[in-house]
Amino acid sequence: MGQDQIDRVGDAIGGASGGASEAEGRTHLGPAVWICGGLMIAIGLTTSILLLRDFQSDSYLYLAFYSIPANTAISVFPHEPVLIYFGKVADLWLAAAWATLGTAIAGVMDHLVFVPLLNLQNIRAYKRKRFYRKAISWFMRWPFATIVATGFAPIPFFPFKFLAFSIQYPMGKWVAALVVARFPRYYLLALLGATIPIPNWVLIACVAVVFAMYLVKAIPEGVKRWKARHQADTGQG
Template structure:
């Protein structure tokens, strides 16, 4: 390999410079989602509202990155007051827009220098190779079934999968899933207390394991620092 080829290869391995505009957009996206989440959690009036705009806006915090709040109880709640197709269309519209934000946000994260080792990982490369054998089908199955969807948000960016194909897969998988959920909620009209319990259970199920792993990692890092310091 010539010196010029080697230099070209090294340059290709260096993450792209992240412009101030991208940083601003990334920060703005995170801020807006956190703001919506805080408003939702802190306002009883909004949580009890039956306005479709609330349903639309709720799609952002419940579908953004690794969501900390579930979507199912809220969709079931609105299904008591609106036709399943109405709940589906509003929910899917918010979800598709949120997934576009997810794609943009993960692109920013992937471009960070600190993320370069992850991109070069052999394990990640194997996962991407498997995903690329049937990317649309993989996204569709994950979007329709109850399996965790957030890994695919990362994967589509790492695999450089078309954002439009990704959004199409999201739309065609989430729409029937949301419709079945809304149909169930419209038919059985689950009491608010049960929905609140379901909401709490889903939050604990999703977030407690993540919090536990984070705490364990924090403790391990502290031990390593003490060992190095001692």
């Protein structure tokens, strides 16, 4: 699939999603992107506080709320330990349903943010990369089935989100695929918690390990960027 064909596919899909073809020519991000981005950060911070204060909660609303930042495209919140815990204390079907609701909300927010972002004119050069062209050629054969399969399987999901957003896959189909993929995944995770007596401290440790892995990568990179900016400012001074 050539670059012109990829762009035509993106335009066609964008038209079906209602105005996404405009994103192909965007040179800046609209207010919806910044609003959703801000909400993602706010929800993530609030959820962090809830995790530290009340991890023992069996509230379905809390589970739905947690599932939003846990399923955004860029997230440091693992959903697996939390679903396993809820399987120990809650109804399996309700736990899966509320977690899926939060995931659907996250899917809408992701779509509103990353479709315009990945189709900005000044960063769309990645679409000419050979690896991307091969990946998108394969993805476009069965986009809905691919999203469902990879969303259900225990593999990194972000690369497939990237492909879907890069071609402006319609929001309705995107959210539908998420629901079809994630509901059975969440049910099985909750069933695991209901079947196998996994201690709570093990689940908390899993969450802590995930956070630590991100911090190990993020802190040195942040320090490196701060030093580079400081040196640049000093040189200018």
